[in-house]
Amino acid sequence: MLRLVNVNSYYGLIHILKNVSMHVSEGEIVTVLGANGAGKSTTLRTISGLQPVKGGKIFFDSREITGANPEKLVNLGIAHVPEGRQIFRPMSVYENLELGGYIIYKRYGKKQLKKEIEGLFELFPILKERRKQYAGTLSGGEQQMLAIAMALMSRPRLLLLDEPSMGLAPLIIREIFQLIGNLKKDRKLTVLLIEQNANAALKIADRGYVIETGKIVLEEDAQKLLANQDIKRAYLGREQREIWE
């Protein structure tokens, strides 16, 4: 469904992504593991068109999308939930959802947009309760739910999720990961997930990539990555406990 071929990307003169190649098949949850600054977020930003590609190609449904802008990509069915809960804080929850569904509004009009929001409220009852509040007054977990809901408003087929658990309480993290798993099952959504919480990510993922200083160094089934000693030491932080045990 999504294929990156030797993609390179720069911030100014700094070479961030170095010949990154990866693919995501229809219906998969794929996760990208890596340390801070390894290029995980840049990978997503490059796919969604926020970050320019310099060298390499990106395909979506075997159609080349290299260098397309985000406005176009969301119309093709790629939705990106950037890190840090990028919502419109001074606007109401409802308005946020309306804006998330901007392309639905453009294609099918106001009525369909309303219907779509009602549909999402069934998935996110908490947002229905909070519909009139300023989005900035929601709790962190609710804001993350809203950010995901906004992305779903555009009826994507591929969801790019950047650190959905950042700064959230463990209970809420579990809820969000459950939600992502359900989205895959119920909506047949394909997900490319970036996560510091590698353990939680690998538990719901089918496959994973490991990225180090802008290069993909490993590709493996999620189960195998969970069991991999090197990965455990580097990203799961579990080795120490096992020594004690």
Add this chain to the structure above:
Amino acid sequence: MNPAEANLVDLVQFFFMGIQRGCIYAMVAMGFNMIYNATGIINFAQGEFVVLGGLMMVSLTMALHLPIVLAFILTVLFVVVVGVLMERLTINPVKQPTVLRLIIITIAVSIITKGAAMMFWGKGSHYMNHFSSAEPLDFHGATILPQTLWIMGILLLVVAAYVFFFNFTMTGKCMRACSINRDAARLAGIDDRKMVMLSFALSAGIGAVAGIIITPVIQMDYTRGAMLGLKGFGAAVLGGLGNSTGAVAAGVLLGVLEALGAGYISSHYMDAIALVILLFVLFIRPSGIFGSSEAMRLKEF
């Protein structure tokens, strides 16, 4: 009339004068805010939109004798086209749009527009008929021009349209979304460049309206843009840059303070008063007197 009463009449009179100017500053400030919110820059050609509106209206009504309503609409359309052309030709093509570069471009556009206006309309000031009677109305001894009532009424209409547009239409919400979080807006499929163009169109339109309604009382000439722009900028800063309800209140307040200063201190200092207020705000409270409402705080998270 006893002295106390005469003082009161004076006060009311200055107040009326101030409101008349203040409404114009408010509208100029709204124009500043719209472009500021969309692009993060101050458009120094904002005052020229006002001048173009005034001068075009003079030509259409005084030379071509078009009915006022028709001339009003044509003038606003004309200035909107100028605003859109400005954005398309000078702002949009900039490859690496830093704030400083864009601001310098707007200064250049302002100089060019001023020159073009001088070539076309000449150096003299232009007189225009009041919308209705030019006969002042008596208000307990103070007088108020019917045009002032027009100005106040039209400001209210513009504010109402503004509030409606930004809160109840999808396009308005998209514009707000772009100014709050550009990346998130683009990821939702909103074309931010189109929103920038729209902000120039709207802000030119508001400028044109301001120019049209003030021209009968101040007589427009091609040099007026700088001072109107500066006062409007003062109002925008006083109200908290980017905050349009603040801008309206601050604009009217600035006009009234200016008129009171001119009346009680000296009319020579009229322009200086607005600028001194601007300086004080920048020294003491750069976020503006209305710059700390809940929504604004949320925006800065």
